[in-house]
Amino acid sequence: MILYFSGTGNSEYVAKKIGKKIGDEVMDLFEKIRNDDFSSMHSERKWVIVVPTYAWxxxxxxxxxxxxxxxxxxxxxxxxxxxxxxxxxxxxxxxKLCARKKMNYYGCIGITMPENYIALFSTPTKEKAMQIIEQAEGIIDHAASLIKNGERLPQSGLSFSDKINSGIVNAVFYPVFVHAKKFYTVNSCISCGKCVSVCPLNNIRLENGRPVWGDKCTHCMACICRCPKEAIEYGKHSKDLPRYVCPKSDIIYEKK
Incomplete structure (x- = not known):
C-alpha cells in the first residue's frame, strides 16, 4: 500500500505514478493527519511512504x-x-523509526521536484516546473521498478553537510522558522475558505471573512499556494513569486 502526504501536489503525483506502475492502492494521509486518526492500518503488500522533505x-x-x-x-x-x-x-x-516499529527498512530515495517552499525560496514558473518534473520521471520509474521487484532503494553517498542538515539544522529549523506569524491576506481575498480546507492541521479559521492562523503550522505551503486568488502572502518574500501547485497532477490523474 502506498501512503502519501502532499501540500502542493509533488508527493501526490509521485505516489500515484508509482501506484500505477506497480499496480498498488494509493491513499492520501491528509484526513488521518488532520483528524488525529491513528487507527491501525493493514496491508499484505509492502508499505511505501511518499512525502515531501522538510528540512532534510x-x-x-x-x-x-x-x-x-x-x-x-x-x-x-x-x-x-x-x-x-x-x-x-x-x-x-x-x-531508526523502522527499528522502533519493528519493520524492515528497505531504503529511501529522493526525487527532485519543483520547489514549493515559497516562504524561503523562489518557486518556478509553470514551464520550468514542467521541465523539472520531466527530468524526474526516469527516477520515479526506477524507484517504482525497484519497489515492484522487492529490491532495496540505493543509498547515495552522504556529505558532512547532509549529516549536519538532517541533524542540527533540522532541530533548529522547526522552532525558529516553522510558524505562521508571517502569513497574511491582501484585499483580493474572497473569503472562499480554501485555505481552511487544505490545512492538514486545522490551523486556519475564518474571522470576519479573513483567514487567521493558529500556532500549529507545519509550513506545507498549501494555504498560500492553493489560494485561488493568490491573496495570501508570507512576509515580503512571497511577493511577485509564482504560486506552485504540481502542474501535472491535473493532466494525468483525475483529482478528487
Whole structure:
C-alpha cells in the first residue's frame, strides 16, 4: 500500500505514478493527519511512504502519525521523498523509526521536484516546473521498478553537510522558522475558505471573512499556494513569486 502526504501536489503525483506502475492502492494521509486518526492500518503488500522533505527529513506531522499508528501485515517499508534538491541524511532517522516499529527498512530515495517552499525560496514558473518534473520521471520509474521487484532503494553517498542538515539544522529549523506569524491576506481575498480546507492541521479559521492562523503550522505551503486568488502572502518574500501547485497532477490523474 502506498501512503502519501502532499501540500502542493509533488508527493501526490509521485505516489500515484508509482501506484500505477506497480499496480498498488494509493491513499492520501491528509484526513488521518488532520483528524488525529491513528487507527491501525493493514496491508499484505509492502508499505511505501511518499512525502515531501522538510528540512532534510520527513515532515514531523508524518513522523508523529507513523509513530502513533500500527501498520500490520507486511513488515517491509520503503520511503520516497520529494525535494527541491537534497534529502540529506533522512535515511538515518527513517531507519531508526523502522527499528522502533519493528519493520524492515528497505531504503529511501529522493526525487527532485519543483520547489514549493515559497516562504524561503523562489518557486518556478509553470514551464520550468514542467521541465523539472520531466527530468524526474526516469527516477520515479526506477524507484517504482525497484519497489515492484522487492529490491532495496540505493543509498547515495552522504556529505558532512547532509549529516549536519538532517541533524542540527533540522532541530533548529522547526522552532525558529516553522510558524505562521508571517502569513497574511491582501484585499483580493474572497473569503472562499480554501485555505481552511487544505490545512492538514486545522490551523486556519475564518474571522470576519479573513483567514487567521493558529500556532500549529507545519509550513506545507498549501494555504498560500492553493489560494485561488493568490491573496495570501508570507512576509515580503512571497511577493511577485509564482504560486506552485504540481502542474501535472491535473493532466494525468483525475483529482478528487
Amino acid at each position: 527529513r520527513i515532515p514531523r506531522i508524518v513522523q508523529k502519525w507513523m509513530e502513533s499508528t500500527s501498520l500490520t501485515g507486511s513488515k517491509d517499508i520503503y520511503f520516497v521523498m520529494t525535494c527541491g534538491g537534497s534529502i540529506g541524511n533522512a535515511g538515518k532517522y527513517l531507519e
